[in-house]
Amino acid sequence: MDGISGSVTERSHLSSYEFPATKEDLVAFVESAASYARVYGKDIATRDFMDLDGPFVRGDVYIFAHEFDGNTLSLPYLPSEIGTNRLDIQNSEGVYVNREMTAIALNGSGFFDYLWTNPITNETEPKTSYVTKVDDDWWLGAGIYLGDEETSST
Numbered sequence: 001m002d003g004i005s006g007s008v009t010e011r012s013h014l015s016s017y018e019f020p021a022t023k024e025d026l027v028a029f030v031e032s033a034a035s036y037a038r039v040y041g042k043d044i045a046t047r048d049f050m051d052l053d054g055p056f057v058r059g060d061v062y063i064f065a066h067e068f069d070g071n072t073l074s075l076p077y078l079p080s081e082i083g084t085n086r087l088d089i090q091n092s093e094g095v096y097v098n099r100e101m102t103a104i105a106l107n108g109s110g111f112f113d114y115l116w117t118n119p120i121t122n123e124t125e126p127k128t129s130y131v132t133k134v135d136d137d138w139w140l141g142a143g144i145y146l147g148d149e150e151t152s153s154t
Contacts, residue, residue: 018058019058019059019061020058020061020142020144021144022144023111023128023130023144025144026061026128026129026130026142026143026144027130029058029061029063029142030063030109030130030131030132030140030141030142031132033045033049033056033063033140033142034132034134034140036048037065037134037140038134038135042073042134042137042138045065046065046073046074049062049063049064049065049073049074049076049140050074050075050076050079050082051076052076052077056076057076059120060118060119060120060121060145061142061143061144062076062077062142063076063140063141063142064076064140064141064142065134065138065139065140065141066086066098066101066102066138066139066140067137067138068102068105068106068136068137068138068139069085070085070086070087070098070102071083071084071085072084072085072086073138073140074140077119086098087099087102091114091115091116091124092115092124093114093115095114095115097112097114097116100112100114101129101131101139101141102139104131105131105132105133105139105141106133106139107133108132108133109130109131109132109133110130110131111128111129111130112128112129112131113126113127113128114126114127114129115127116143116145118145125145125146125147126145126146127143127144127145127146128143128144128146129141129142129143129144130142130143
């Protein structure tokens with residue numbers, strides 16, 4: 001076996017398709033995807049990250065990936081954006097979200113809080129993303145929308 005044959009499900013080291021619901025779950029989800037990317041390489045990983053039925057897309061939680069120069073590698077709900085530079089994308093508050101996340105990933109990993117349009121509800125919602133550097137060329141991340149249950153609970 002060549003080490004890369006088989007389906008994404010066979011190659012995946014993720015134990016389930018549960019939705020990451022907490023920051024801890026989100027970190028585990030992203031770090032698992034980063035490990036997957038380091039094992040299988042950028043081409044296979046980013047292709048698998050785009051599979052809406054695969055383990056890296058769980059409803060409104062999905063892996064997105066970018067090169068440090070801004071080139072988009074994975075954005076499952078906007079496949080037309082693959083290969084485009086999204087460093088100048090702003091949210092509804094004028095924040096350059098990809099620039100901010102790129103800066104975090106350049107330093108290793110971390111969280112970024114912002115407003116973003118949920119691809120499932122099409123509503124602008126508060127979101128927190130965790131991003132991590134894969135290698136010197138690219139980074140990936142995922143985010144969870146902070147619904148009423150997270151913003152109103154104490």
